[in-house]
Amino acid sequence: MKQLTQAIILGIMLGGCSLAPNYSRPDVPLAEKWINVALKEQQDQQLKAAELGWREFFRDPRLQKLIETALAHNHDLKKAALNVELSQAQHGIVRADRLPTLGLNGSFTRAKSRGLISEQYKVGLGISNFELDFFGRVKSQSEAALNKYLATKEARDAAQLSVINAVAKTYYQWRVANALKNLSKKTLHSRQKSSQLIQLRFKEGLASGIDVSTARSSIETARSDYQQQLRNAQQAENALSMLVGQPLTQLDLPEGASLLQQFPDKRLFAGIPSQILLKRPDIRQAEYALKSANANIGAARAAMFPIISLTASTGYASNALSSLWDTPSRLWSFAPTINFPLFDMGKRRANVKVSEINQKIVIADYQKTVQAAFRDVNDALVARQTLSAQYQAEKKRQKATAQTLSLVKLQLQEGLADGLNLLDARRADYATRQGLLATRLQMLNNRVDLYTALGGGLAETKQQLVTTDKQ
Numbered sequence: 001m002k003q004l005t006q007a008i009i010l011g012i013m014l015g016g017c018s019l020a021p022n023y024s025r026p027d028v029p030l031a032e033k034w035i036n037v038a039l040k041e042q043q044d045q046q047l048k049a050a051e052l053g054w055r056e057f058f059r060d061p062r063l064q065k066l067i068e069t070a071l072a073h074n075h076d077l078k079k080a081a082l083n084v085e086l087s088q089a090q091h092g093i094v095r096a097d098r099l100p101t102l103g104l105n106g107s108f109t110r111a112k113s114r115g116l117i118s119e120q121y122k123v124g125l126g127i128s129n130f131e132l133d134f135f136g137r138v139k140s141q142s143e144a145a146l147n148k149y150l151a152t153k154e155a156r157d158a159a160q161l162s163v164i165n166a167v168a169k170t171y172y173q174w175r176v177a178n179a180l181k182n183l184s185k186k187t188l189h190s191r192q193k194s195s196q197l198i199q200l201r202f203k204e205g206l207a208s209g210i211d212v213s214t215a216r217s218s219i220e221t222a223r224s225d226y227q228q229q230l231r232n233a234q235q236a237e238n239a240l241s242m243l244v245g246q247p248l249t250q251l252d253l254p255e256g257a258s259l260l261q262q263f264p265d266k267r268l269f270a271g272i273p274s275q276i277l278l279k280r281p282d283i284r285q286a287e288y289a290l291k292s293a294n295a296n297i298g299a300a301r302a303a304m305f306p307i308i309s310l311t312a313s314t315g316y317a318s319n320a321l322s323s324l325w326d327t328p329s330r331l332w333s334f335a336p337t338i339n340f341p342l343f344d345m346g347k348r349r350a351n352v353k354v355s356e357i358n359q360k361i362v363i364a365d366y367q368k369t370v371q372a373a374f375r376d377v378n379d380a381l382v383a384r385q386t387l388s389a390q391y392q393a394e395k396k397r398q399k400a401t402a403q404t405l406s407l408v409k410l411q412l413q414e415g416l417a418d419g420l421n422l423l424d425a426r427r428a429d430y431a432t433r434q435g436l437l438a439t440r441l442q443m444l445n446n447r448v449d450l451y452t453a454l455g456g457g458l459a460e461t462k463q464q465l466v467t468t469d470k471q
Contacts, residue, residue, distance in 0.1 A: 020140050020298025023291055026363050028370040030273050047266045049456030050279040054164055056461060057451055059263060062256035063171050066244055070167045071160065073245030080159040087145075087152040094145040097138050100130035100310075124315015124331070132308045132336070140298030147295060151288035157281035157458055164457040165448055167243050172444040174236035175259060176437050181229035183437070187430050188222040194422060195219055211420055218423050222430075259440060263447050268454060270381055277373050279455030286362075286369040293359040300355040304348050306340035373453070380450035387443045394439050398432040405429045 049057075055064055071077065106123040133139055195215035201207035241247050277283055314332040341348075408425040411417035451457065 019136055019301040020143070020295050023294050025287065026290070026366055028367045030277075030370070030374050047264060048269045048271070049451050049454035050458070051462060052264075052268075052451075052456055053459045053461035054457045057263060057456060058168060059261060060171075060257040061254040063168060063262070065251065065253055066171055066240065067164055067167050069244040069246070069251060070163050074163050074243060075245060077156075077159055077163050080156040084149075084152050084156050087149040091142075091145040091149040094138075095142045097131070098133065098142055100127040102127055105313075105315075118319065120317060120319055122315065122317045124313050124317075126311070126313030126315075128311050129309045129337075130311070132310055134308060135302035135305045137299050137302030137307070140295045140302060144292045144295035144299065147288045147292035151285045151292065154281040154285035154288060158285060161281065161452045161455075161457045163243065165452045167240065168448040169445050170236055170239045170243060172259075172262075172441055172448075174233060174240060175256065176441040176444075177229050177233035177236050179259075179437055180434060181226060181233055183430070183433055184222055184225040184229055187426070188219065188226055190426065191215070191219045191222050191423075194426065207418065211418065214420060214423055218427060225434075259444065262444060267384075268447075268450055268456075270377075271454075273374055273377070277370060277377070280373050280453075281455070281458070283366075283369055283373055286366040290359070290362045290366050293355070293362040297352070297355045297359055300348070300352040303351060306338050309337050309339070311335045311337070376453040377450070380446055380453050383442075383446045384450060387439065387446055391436075391439045391443055394432065394436045398429075398436050401425070401429045401432045 054067060058064055058067065103126055104124075105126065107121075109120045109122075111118055131138055195212075195218075198207050198211050198215045202209070202212050237248060244251070312332075312334045315330075317331050405425040405428075408417050408421050412422055
């Protein structure tokens with residue numbers, strides 16, 4: 001037993017060096033500040049997305065229920081979670097190779113030779129083909145598997161942000177489509193009444209055939225818009241059902257909040273690009289993938305050197321069971337082996353080259369991921385500035401067209417306007433109301449995009465984030 005223990009300790013002590021290149025995070029050319037974003041936007045200490053739970057950011061009870069259900073039942077998220085478990089198990093398999101496998105064995109043999117019957121009893125402990133990791137091949141493989149596992153965990157977090165983003169934006173599309181549907185339905189009824197009035201005036205000779213035709217055209221336009229929004233609302237509902245993993249009719253959804261009361265009053269803090277981008281799981285995933293590729297180079301380089309394995313055992317052997325445990329029955333063996341292919345047609349060198357090329361590919365992927373993340377945040381910040389001004393302009397325009405419609409109605413009663421003037425005014429008012437809702441949808445989507453782009457949504461509440469950080 002003492003000899004076996006010494007062999008195990010010797011094997012562990014001799015292993016451990018690594019031929020992997022020293023890891024350093026690749027440089028990615030980025031602006032120090034967000035492009036075309038006001039300085040005040042970058043300095044205001046307001047809400048930080050990565051420190052704000054999704055339930056605290058999304059204030060609509062109905063949307064909260066949908067996100068909660070999606071995080072529990074979404075098929076893509078389930079697959080991502082299973083990939084984490086799979087990667088963790090694979091890492092456990094590779095990590096186990098760094099330590100010897102200890103086995104207990106025993107046997108009994110009864111044989112007859114030349115008329116004599118003999119018996120032998122054996123029992124012992126042993127290790128078999130334990131690789132003495134002189135050049136760090138097994139260590140590098142273990143590090144590669146570990147970083148692959150960590151990358152898979154980050155991929156699962158990135159999938160969660162993607163699901164939250166998709167659920168929220170689809171929900172707002174559903175809400176706005178229903179609002180547009182109701183608007184087009186109301187407009188259809190209004191135009192039908194106007195058409196009836198124009199037909200009466202036509203019979204009295206107070207309106208022309210052009211007035212009648214134009215009124216009918218406006219009716220069909222409203223009817224077409226209604227069908228389009230009806231389709232959009234149903235398709236958005238179908239998409240929501242797919243995202244949450246079950247039909248919405250099976251969910252006990254609470255009443256939804258107003259579209260004007262969906263988020264906290266304070267704005268999200270933009271911050272410095274180099275700090276904010278590290279909060280994103282997709283960037284951390286790309287970096288772990290790079291570390292894994294780095295370790296694979298070490299494993300490939302170590303394969304260029306001999307592989308030294310150790311087989312050792314200790315135990316007892318005796319012809320009689322009664323004397324099996326006596327000192328003279330003790331035995332041990334120590335058998336190191338070396339394996340070094342002399343000629344492999346350059347296979348091992350090619351493996352090193354492949355791992356080095358793969359590392360360069362992963363570096364390019366990492367740089368692309370960082371730059372894409374920078375663009376995501378910057379686009380969302382720029383959109384936040386412009387959409388706010390656009391929405392205010394849309395509101396003023398809608399107010400002006402509503403006033404125009406009221407004046408045309410008064411003029412029509414006084415005989416100072418005709419049916420075409422009324423139709424034009426109503427058409428303009430309808431278009432501005434549609435535009436206002438469309439801009440509102442863009443603003444809602446922008447808030448969602450900025451929140452997830454800044455790394456928000458990994459926890460349900462801020463308290464949960466604090467607890468996770470302590471762990």
